[in-house]
Amino acid sequence: MLDATITAQLKAYLVNIREPVELVAALDDSTKGRELGTLLDDIAALSDLVSVITGDDARRPSFLIRRASDHAVAVRFAGIPMGHEFTSLVLALLQVGGHPSKAAQDLIEQVRALDGPLHFESYFSLSCQNCPDVVQALNLMAVLNSQITHTAIDGSLFKSEVETRQVMAVPTVYLNGEVFGQGRMELAQIVAKLDTGADAxxxxxxxxxxxxxxxxxxxxxxxxxxxxxxxxxxxxxxxxxxxxxxxxxxxxxxxxxxxxxxxxxxxxxxxxxxxxxxxxxxxxxxxxxxxxxxxxxxxxxxxxxxxxxxxxxxxxxxxxxxxxWRTMNVPGEDQYRNKGVAYCPHCDGPLFKGKRVAVIGGGNSGVEAAIDLAGIVAHVTLIEYDSQLRADAVLQRKLASLPNVKVITSALTTEVHGDGVKVTSLSYKDRNSDQLHALELEGIFVQIGLxxxxxxxxxxxxxxxxxxxxxxxxxxxxxxxxxxxxxxxxxxxxxxxxxxxxxxxxxxxxxxxxxxxxxxxxxxx
Incomplete structure (x- = not known):
């Protein structure tokens, strides 16, 4: 799982562990389960203070990082935290292992003073650049306060759970079973939501x-x-x-x-x-x-x-x-924001694997988004208001080579439709004929400027x-x-x-x- 460079870097970090750490693995026979088992064994081989034991959890594959001397100090990852989340894994190992956080001391004391129980679940994707801040903040809170728990869940690996909970944007955070927040949040923001006197x-x-x-x-x-x-x-x-x-x-x-x-x-x-x-x-x-x-x-x-x-x-x-980001300002956009209407293809794209989506905007951002999404989703329709795309020629050539992309120009998006829970389609008007069209889909990525x-x-x-x-x-x-x-x-x-x-x-x-x-x-x- 780990190449030579990452292995050397991780070994250097793990020397900062002060107390023994247990990696409690809940695996299955899937490919991802075997990959996770290999990753945990690789990590344990780099430090005498890290060991792997077998455990159980409703989500498989997953693993718990817990302090051997105090099992209340623990965080759980459901999935394999590589990509953008590898740093979250490293920090969790260090902090559970007793390495102090660099967070401000007054903020640390606020976390320790929070009343629980507070059970957090956060959904992330490995390509999301905003997710690590949320995962790392919640992990630290779980380490600092025994009344707080946190499970970080790879949404692309637990698709049935994501669909049941209608998670259509990452990061999405649940607290005690209810939606707590979506989007990038830092430790101070999370604490402020919990500590009502923090703002004053x-x-x-x-x-x-x-x-x-x-x-x-x-x-x-x-x-x-x-x-x-x-x-x-x-x-x-x-x-x-x-x-x-x-x-x-x-x-x-x-x-x-x-x-x-x-x-x-x-x-x-x-x-x-x-x-x-x-x-x-x-x-x-x-x-x-x-x-x-x-x-x-x-x-x-x-x-x-x-x-x-x-x-x-x-x-x-x-x-x-x-x-x-500029919004479309059409009916339904606000209602279905983070329920199919998204603005970050890198973050939320993996949640639409195998589905049909649209990209609104034919500039560089829009065309780049369509290219990225084409490798994940079933089909991409790019909708551009102008009579031609405005992206760089090299991007347009790449877009034209993709078999699962359709480009519609001279089109004005007029409305986002849904079933009350998620997006089901959008309407657009042909600016040449004024004829209205409906496009059935599950996701809309808006890329129309700032x-x-x-x-x-x-x-x-x-x-x-x-x-x-x-x-x-x-x-x-x-x-x-x-x-x-x-x-x-x-x-x-x-x-x-x-x-x-x-x-x-x-x-x-x-x-x-x-x-x-x-x-x-x-x-x-």
Whole structure:
């Protein structure tokens, strides 16, 4: 199961285990069952503190990782946690084995104080880049608190269970048998949902912070770049983000980041976070901006209001809030979101194995999604509004070579239909004849571009009709002391490398603004 490189890396990690760990295997005679047995034996061979024993569980193949001296410290994987989940497996081995977590101590104490019983089940796919954060957070909670249990389930391996529970998006989390949440969630977000007083505590702590000289709002490539450039100037820098990494976290393959021929979004986001962490930047993650009140005079303090009620003050603000997936805005889309309507083919594609799906959008994202899905599903119909596809020629040639893909152009999606539980079809209009058509299917993947995350700024800075923040060549907005960069702005090219350059430009402009303020203005509060 493990090649020589992974074996060497895993052996190096396992030296951090402090207490004996048991891998309790519940296997069957299937191919996957035999593969899992081989994997567990391979792991046990790398450490004297890891052993394999036979156990039982309703889900097979599965295995329990438990501390030999305290069986309450345990997590379970139903399936074979390779691919994106291999890191989750390694962390579970280490944490069950007594290696301390790097999570913030106050967050660890919050988890330990939670009342149970709390029985979590999370459904993942091995190709989902968002799932590991959820799996790892829930595993850590189970290790820290004996009243919490967690089973991570490979949805593609337990298809009958997925269909019975109507799981159509990953990650999906159940708590005590009821749906708890879907999509990417970090430890702090999960704890906040369970600890109703967490928001108030966080707001009080944030509001007590001293004013920043530069406050970056957004944690994507532009925000990370802005924070680094500002901090390198030796000025007090803060960064507040709803999720560090932003849209990059939802990007699978990145092949145009200069000097790096290939990487993946979550890996790049981790590198960005690590780089920011090397500087004196106060990172306030998992915080959503709600309003921005400009300073009453030049050199005064702007006030950023967060959704939890906290208020942050700053001499300058750099807006790098990025963008999100554009929706079709048709009847049925919201009703069947995560019930057949999806926006991440890499994450949710495996759940539609052998089924019929549609991809909405004929740009690069749409065509790439159709190509990826064609290797998993029974049939893909790509629907494009324009009279021709807009994707790169090389992608169009690849798409045309696939036998289970049909392309429909000059088509407008008009409605998503379902049976109350899941998607069953969609309707589209032929824009040439105005004739309506119905397409029976089980999944719809929407890939029609991005919308800037700027609704909360409508009364603060000048925006275009599309909602983009208007900036000049220095990243300046219509308000003194407020700058912007990245996909939320009028910058025409929405690219990672462009956003990084724009973020550094905005930070340098903010610094230039600060040093040119009269002393009496820059020091006034």
């Amino acid at each position: 505590k966080a707001a009080e702590k944030l509001s007590s912070k001293d004013a920043f000289e530069v406050l970056v709002v957004g944690g994507g490539p532009a925000g990370a770049s802005a924070a680094i450039y500002a901090a390198r100037k030796g000025i007090r820098t803060g960064l507040v983000a709803e999720r560090f990494g932003g849209q990059v976290l939802d990007t699978m393959a990145i092949e145009n980041f200069i000097s790096v021929p290939h990487t993946e979004g979550p890996k790049l986001a981790a590198h960005l976070e690590s780089h920011v962490g090397e500087y004196d930047v106060d990172v306030m993650n998992l915080q959503r901006a709600d309003a921005l009140v400009p300073a009453p005079y030049e050199g005064g303090l702007h006030e950023l209001r967060l959704a939890n009620g906290a208020k942050l003050r700053a001499r300058t603000v750099i807006l790098t809030t990025g963008a999100r 919308v800037p995350n700027t609704e909360w700024l409508r009364d603060t800075v000048a925006l275009t009709p599309r909602g983009e923040i208007e900036i000049d060549h220095r990243g300046e907005t219509s308000r003194l002391g407020i700058f912007a960069a990245g996909d939320a702005t009028t910058e025409p090219y929405k690219q990672i490398v462009v956003a990084m350059g724009a973020g550094s430009t905005a930070a340098l402009s903010a610094f230039d603004y600060l040093i040119r303020l009269p002393a009496e203005l820059s020091q006034a509060a």
